[in-house]
């Protein structure tokens with residue numbers, strides 16, 4: 400079967416990286432790029448996610464898998480994929496949008512594979528939790544710690560994500576109950592690997608909170624992050640305490656979170672607590688967050704193409720056999736992974 404794969408948002412930082420990695424590993428695939436401008440090549444399609452009329456190009460080019468790499472607030476692409484029985488993989492949704500999209504998919508007859516990969520770094524965290532504990536029923540608690548460098552490359556859409564969500568209250572989970580919190584508060588000290596050392600980490604909303612509690616039924620789930628600059632981490636927390644984000648306009652918040660550097664490493668660490676004690680997995684992407692997010696999207700795509708997954712709605716970790724996911728990540732030259740008990 401011919402595979403025609405469309406990356407919408409494929410001119411962006413993550414989309415371009417997905418195209419590069421996917422093509423490098425699978426030169427036989429037909430990869431199309433979708434964006435508002437279109438382009439000269441017949442593989443560049445003019446598609447605007449806010450204008451479903453532009454989706455005719457998807458059917459005209461016999462696309463069978465859509466990778467969504469740009470925010471689509473109205474879920475137009477998801478609805479189109481479901482209606483036209485196209486496989487769909489989405490790395491873009493903040494938690495409330497993911498919950499809404501999951502509900503839309505759950506209410507519809509599904510005749511393709513609909514995959515949500517919006518968790519941290521393209522939805523690989525729950526898959527790595529499964530590496531640490533074979534049965535999530537045994538897991539009492541998961542803590543995710545994120546180290547994010549402001550020197551790392553960041554696309555405009557990623558920056559908007561933080562600007563839009565920083566003032567929105569959210570919750571983590573304690574004893575299987577939602578615990579209301581806000582970004583950049585409730586400091587917790589954590590000793591980061593890969594030479595970073597001790598940092599204060601602060602509340603951070605990523606869809607893994609929802610996925611690990613509501614889908615995997617892990618009773619205690621928290622996510623904390625720190626920036627490479629201790630001063631910036633502290634300042635962002637102070638802004639939240641003083642409720643400054645609530646009075647700033649979206650444009651002003653975009654100015655705070657909108658910067659992109661020239662590239663830096665990205666790190667996250669997962670602590671899993673089960674009946675056998677604590678285990679830790681530390682992951683470093685020396686080429687930063689966009690490279691790792693794109694690699695994850697590629698691994699999910701390859702899994703969809705390689706193995707017979709039934710038509711259904713999935714969170715991306717549900718596609719993978721944990722040890723195979725770990726092996727593929729470890730084999731990638733800019734990813735380092737350490738596991739400790």
Ligand SMILES: NC(=O)c1ccc[n+]([C@@H]2O[C@H](COP(=O)([O-])OP(=O)(O)OC[C@H]3O[C@@H](n4cnc5c(N)ncnc54)[C@H](OP(=O)(O)O)[C@@H]3O)[C@@H](O)[C@H]2O)c1
Pocket residue numbers: 407408409410411412413414433434435436437446447448449468469470490491492516517518519520521522553554555556557560688689692
């Ligand atoms: N899950 C994760 O861990 C994770 C990590 C990083 C990023 N992300 C998400 O990935 C997405 C892409 O991030 P990014 O950093 O690559 O952002 P980006 O560099 O801003 O790229 C987005 C691209 O989408 C295109 N675009 C914008 N509006 C569009 C529209 N209405 N219709 C079609 N295309 C449109 C733009 O190209 P044109 O000008 O050609 O239209 C732009 O190049 C974001 O949603 C971000 O939140 C997820």
